[in-house]
Each structure stands twice: as C-alpha cells, then as structure tokens.
Amino acid sequence: MRDVLAFITLMACLTVLVGSLIALVRPIPQIGLGSRKRALGGIGVAFALFVVTAIVIPAPKETHTETGPASEKKVATGTAPAQALNAEQESVVSFMRYAIMQNLLCRGEAEQTQDQIDKVAAGRARVIDAYDEAKRAIRDCGKASAEFARPEVLKTAPAVYRDSGERALKACRAASEGRGAAMQLAQKILDGDDRLASASKYKELLSTAKSSEATCRMELLGMADSAKIPDEEVDFAQIR
Incomplete structure (x- = not known):
C-alpha cells in the first residue's frame, strides 16, 4: 500500500513541478498558475509533495549475509586450487x-629480419638494416641448433620420456637450421x-622451418600428456 501511495505522490510532485516551472516563463491561468507568484507557490507545493513521498516510501529490505560454518563450508567447496606438480x-x-x-630466440630474430625486409621494400628502412638483422638471426639460430644437439640437454628430461624428447629436439633443431639457412639466403638477396x-627457396625454407617447429611442439605436448x-x-x- 505504501508503494502505491509513494508512487502517486511522486507523480503529483513531478506534475506540479513541471507546470510551475513552465508558468514561471509563461503563465497558465487555466490551471491556476496565472502569475509568477502562483508559479513559485506551485514549486513550494511540489517540494512538499516530494517530502511526503520520501516519508511514505518503504525502506529497502535488508539483505542477510550468511556467516558461520555454513557459509565457510560453501567457500570450502568452491574451485579447488591447482595440484602441485611432482x-x-x-x-x-x-x-x-x-x-x-x-626456438623462440631463433624465430624472433628471423621474424625481425622479415619485418626489416618488408620495410626496405616499402622504402622505410635501409638495406643494411635488414642485412644486419639477418646476421643476428644467423647467429641466434646457430646457437639454438647447437643447443638442441647437445646430449646434456636431452638428459635433463626424465629417462622414460627421452624418446619423445629426442624427437622434439630433432624437430626443433631442423626448424632452427632451416631459419638459419633462410637468413643466409636473405643476405644474398639483399x-x-x-x-x-x-x-622461392627463401619462402620454402621458412615454410619448412615452421612445419618443423610445429612437429617439435607436438612432441613436447605429447610428453606433457604422457x-x-x-x-x-x-x-x-x-x-x-
């Protein structure tokens, strides 16, 4: 019931207020607001109706926050923390x-070289900049290839997974060697x-390297799955 009464008084408040504000500019004698004095009086009535609305409007319902063992139990049965790796x-x-x-060290430099080559083609970089970037890529890809070939690297994997690890390292090494060869060819082109x-050979080397990298990652993910x-x-x- 108080909801209905509050709504009625609020609507009356708004109606009187709007009419009174209009009457301040243009008198409306048809509704008893034929002068500025009456318009000001109407604003006072609107304010009074607003006060009445504030008094009769129902207070918001309090929300009860559950505490104690029951709520703690709900928290405890939420998402469990990830289990630590052995x-x-x-x-x-x-x-x-x-x-x-x-792998990323080599690939990153190779991609930087390609970016510089694209800028050279667009007239936004010098040939020497792309050439030097290719030189850095050759260096980093050579280092990566050497690391993949080191027996000590494979030995860091648990013995039961070394077959998969060996296949992964072989594929990653092929990717690095392929990118290194592509960078050497890029220097000749530049x-x-x-x-x-x-x-054509440059594109082929990069494509083959990308496939080798995908094979390497698949072997690594196979190890993780096992x-x-x-x-x-x-x-x-x-x-x-």
Missing part, C-alpha cells in the same frame, strides 16, 4: 621451456641476388 613433471616442464625458449629461384601435466602448465608450448 618432481618428474617439473623436469618435463623445465625441458619443454628450455626447448621453446631456444646483396643483389634478384633471381626468382632464390626468392606425464599427466595439466594443460595450463604447458600452455606456452601450444602451436601458435
């Missing part, structure tokens, strides 16, 4: 991270080798 799983993740890191065969490592722990190895 020592073997940690070793697998570390092996995967190292392989991906070496140095004036404008043969279509060279441009070791029952949660996906979120090895998201960094997903193929991108």
